[in-house]
Amino acid sequence: MKVVEKRYLLPFILITTLFALWGVAANMTDTLLAAFRKVMQMSDTQTTFIQMAFYGAYFFIALPAALFIRKHSYKSGVILGLILYATGAILFLPAAWAASYAFYLFAIYVMATGCSVLETTSNPYILSMGSQETATRRLNIAQAFNPIGCITGILISKYFILQDISLYSISGTYAALGCVLLGIMLVMLFANMPALRQPQGPEDELSLKATFGRLSQNKRYAWGVVAQFFYMGAQTGTWSFAIRLSMKELGVAEAEAANFYLAAIIGFCLSRFVYTWLMKYFAPQRLLLVGALLSAVCALVVVLTTGWTAVVAMILASVFMSLMFPTIYGLALGDVENPEKGGYAGDAKIGASGLIMAILGGALLTPLQGLLSDAAGINISFLVPMACFAVVLCYALYVQRVKGTAL
Numbered sequence: 001m002k003v004v005e006k007r008y009l010l011p012f013i014l015i016t017t018l019f020a021l022w023g024v025a026a027n028m029t030d031t032l033l034a035a036f037r038k039v040m041q042m043s044d045t046q047t048t049f050i051q052m053a054f055y056g057a058y059f060f061i062a063l064p065a066a067l068f069i070r071k072h073s074y075k076s077g078v079i080l081g082l083i084l085y086a087t088g089a090i091l092f093l094p095a096a097w098a099a100s101y102a103f104y105l106f107a108i109y110v111m112a113t114g115c116s117v118l119e120t121t122s123n124p125y126i127l128s129m130g131s132q133e134t135a136t137r138r139l140n141i142a143q144a145f146n147p148i149g150c151i152t153g154i155l156i157s158k159y160f161i162l163q164d165i166s167l168y169s170i171s172g173t174y175a176a177l178g179c180v181l182l183g184i185m186l187v188m189l190f191a192n193m194p195a196l197r198q199p200q201g202p203e204d205e206l207s208l209k210a211t212f213g214r215l216s217q218n219k220r221y222a223w224g225v226v227a228q229f230f231y232m233g234a235q236t237g238t239w240s241f242a243i244r245l246s247m248k249e250l251g252v253a254e255a256e257a258a259n260f261y262l263a264a265i266i267g268f269c270l271s272r273f274v275y276t277w278l279m280k281y282f283a284p285q286r287l288l289l290v291g292a293l294l295s296a297v298c299a300l301v302v303v304l305t306t307g308w309t310a311v312v313a314m315i316l317a318s319v320f321m322s323l324m325f326p327t328i329y330g331l332a333l334g335d336v337e338n339p340e341k342g343g344y345a346g347d348a349k350i351g352a353s354g355l356i357m358a359i360l361g362g363a364l365l366t367p368l369q370g371l372l373s374d375a376a377g378i379n380i381s382f383l384v385p386m387a388c389f390a391v392v393l394c395y396a397l398y399v400q401r402v403k404g405t406a407l
Contacts, residue, residue, distance in 0.1 A: 004138060008129040011193045016142045018078065018122050021184070022115040023149025024156070024177065025085065027239065027265065029054050029108065031157035034243045034254050035165050040101060044244065044378070048370040051236055053105040055363035057112035058119070058356055065120040066353030075193050077121030082185035085114025089178030096171035107174075116356060123329055124352040136284050136330030140276040143326035147269030154265055158258040165254065211350045220402060221351055224332025227395035228358035231324045233365025234295070234388035237381070238317055239264065240366055245302070245378050249310050260311055264318035275323035284327045289396035292389050294320040299386035303379055310379060317385065324392055329355050331399050361388075 004012045033047040069077035088111025095103035126142045127135045160173040215221050242264055246257035275287055298317035302310045333351050365384055373381035 002130070002134070004141075005130050008194070011191075012126065012129055012138075012142070014188065014191055014193065015078070015122050015125055016145050017184075018081075018118050019142050019146040020149030020152070021085070021181070022118055023146040024153040025089075025111060025115050026054070027150040027153035028157050028161075028174070028177075029112075030236075030239045031154065031162060031243065031258065031261070032108075032170070033240050034247075034257070035157075035161055035170060036101070036104075037244075038165055038254065039167060039170075043370075044241075044373045045367060045370040048240070048367040049101075049105060050108060051240060051366040052363045053108045054112040055232065055236065055359050055361070055366075057109045058116040059360035059363065061113045061116040062120050062353040062356035062359075063350075065117040065356075066349050068117075069121050070349045074121050074125040075188070075191075077117055078188050078193075079185060081114045081117030081121060082181055082188060083114065084117060085111055086178040086181035086185065088112065088114060089174045089181065092171040092174035092178075096167040099167060111174075116359075119359075120353050120356045123326075123356070124333070124348050127330070127333065127348065132334070136327065136334070137276060137279050139326045139330050140272065140279065140323065144269070144272040144276055147265055147272060147322070150265045151262065151269060154258060154262045158255055158262070162255045162258055211347055214347060215351050215354065218335070220335065220399060221332045221354075223395055223398055224328050225354050225358045227392050228325070228328050228332070228355050229361035230365070230388040230391035231321070231328060232359045232361035233369075234299075234385040234392070235321060235325070236362030236366045237369040237385045237388075238299070238314060238321075241369065241373065241378055241381065242314055242318075244373075245314055246311050248378055249307050260315065264315045267315055267319035268322040271319045272322040275327075283400075284323075285331060285396050285399040287323055288327045288331070289393060289400065291320045291323050292393035292396055295324075296386050296389035296393065299382045299389060302382040303386065306379065314382075317389075321389070328392070328395065 029050060032050050033044075036042055036050065037044070037047050065077060065081075068080065088107050088109070091107035091110055092104065095107050122142070123139065126139050130138055156173060156177075161169050239261065242261040243254060243257045246252060246260040247254065250257070250260075275291070278287055295317045298313045298320065301313035302317070305313065329352075332355060333348055365388065369381045369384040372384060
């Protein structure tokens with residue numbers, strides 16, 4: 001069975017490019033923690049307000065975005081997301097003129113609302129482009145291009161921000177990105193993409209209370225949201241402190257430390273393609289279990305060691321966790337529209353918003369890691385990602401039991 005049918009190939013390619021675009025934003029934002037720490041003389045805890053603004057936007061916007069695309073179409077969601085993303089990036093210019101950290105946080109928040117709309121739209125859109133049997137593999141393929149955007153974001157930051165850190169190098173780089181996004185938005189506006197939405201009628205009237213009631217009763221979905229929350233805390237914490245960890249352990253400056261962050265993202269990118277290939281032979285939940293276990297062990301190594309060993313362990317944690325977001329997403333949404341499981345057509349769009357709202361984990365758990373870093377050291381702070389990976393491991397074990405897949 002084909003993962004992507006011929007009739008969906010072009011739309012699949014176009015939407016897959018969006019996975020790279022929000023990767024650019026997320027990883028450029030990760031490097032801002034080190035940049036603002038130097039420019040504005042901030043503590044690790046203060047710099048994590050950046051992640052609170054970025055990932056907090058995901059929480060507040062995901063449900064309105066789901067309602068928007070349910071009322072209109074996936075394509076409308078794509079256009080809206082790109083407009084908001086570009087607007088937020090361009091707002092970095094007046095933030096530099098005002099030299100205001102609060103203004104920067106506002107610009108980051110607006111930019112992240114666009115990314116939230118794009119993620120809320122694109123993930124279920126990809127799942128719907130073909131059969132349910134190949135949905136998780138299809139999403140893993142699309143998500144494999146997200147790290148390519150991550151790598152691009154790090155390279156942009158390394159050469160245009162971290163080489164000569166100033167408010168204007170930060171803002172000029174983001175504003176240029178905003179202009180590129182407006183061009184991409186025009187391409188998407190005139191592209192022919194399938195609607196892939198349910199017919200509208202009296203029986204399709206949206207009842208949030210009923211929808212959330214059905215979703216909350218679906219334990220595989222509900223625990224999937226919990227697992228996604230903690231995974232995002234692990235991913236954001238690992239990447240946000242990658243540069244700071246490398247600087248401390250290897251005695252290098254920001255621009256050189258970004259190379260080790262880049263190595264972590266490249267490993268993340270390559271391993272996602274490997275995981276996608278392995279899914280032809282192994283159940284997704286089995287691979288999730290192994291990845292979570294290995295990531296937790298690597299985080300523990302960061303806590304207990306120093307020097308190159310700690311930095312390499314951080315990089316390996318990134319490698320092993322690469323399948324987690326799309327796999328948790330696919331497993332959680334796998335049967336929410338199945339009538340035999342109490343599902344209903346259209347539940348996936350609202351269910352998708354819950355999984356995107358779970359990205360709030362990056363906003364809430366990263367400051368906790370920052371507090372631990374300020375109090376006990378950056379290595380000890382990796383206890384937070386370790387605990388988060390343990391939660392993902394528990395979810396993988398739960399799905400194994402429910403689906404009856406042998407270990």
